[in-house]
Amino acid sequence: MSTDVKIYGLCLERLKFQINNAKQRTEGKHVLLELLESYNTRDIEDIIDILELYDIEERTFEALWSKLEELAYTVSVLTTETLIFNITEEGHIGLYLAVNAHQTYELHSDGITISRHA
Numbered sequence: 001m002s003t004d005v006k007i008y009g010l011c012l013e014r015l016k017f018q019i020n021n022a023k024q025r026t027e028g029k030h031v032l033l034e035l036l037e038s039y040n041t042r043d044i045e046d047i048i049d050i051l052e053l054y055d056i057e058e059r060t061f062e063a064l065w066s067k068l069e070e071l072a073y074t075v076s077v078l079t080t081e082t083l084i085f086n087i088t089e090e091g092h093i094g095l096y097l098a099v100n101a102h103q104t105y106e107l108h109s110d111g112i113t114i115s116r117h118a
Helices: 012-026 044-051 061-079
Strands: 033-038 083-087 093-098 103-108 111-116
Touching: 012 033, 012 061, 012 093, 033 083, 044 061, 061 083
Parallel strands: none
Antiparallel strands: 033 093, 083 093, 103 111
């Protein structure tokens, strides 16, 4: 039996390389999230084209975030790391590595909520 997994325009080999580099950059530092790649846009159509999200049903920011959350979960499972999409300091959409495993992350259309496990 075969299960299809969609990772759209993300390349697993490139992400694994970026994750290793991010871990080296953040070693010994108190960093929660490390930017792996930025798409230099927040425009829905641009993100759909860049990440090849052509099966997105609604072209709304809420639907886009839902698709990105699904994609981040899938790639997180495949890489055994916690990856999330968020808005960069410049206002673009970016893919981040969650560096501290003792954090929980919730993605919302206005950004990310980070909370500490007790």
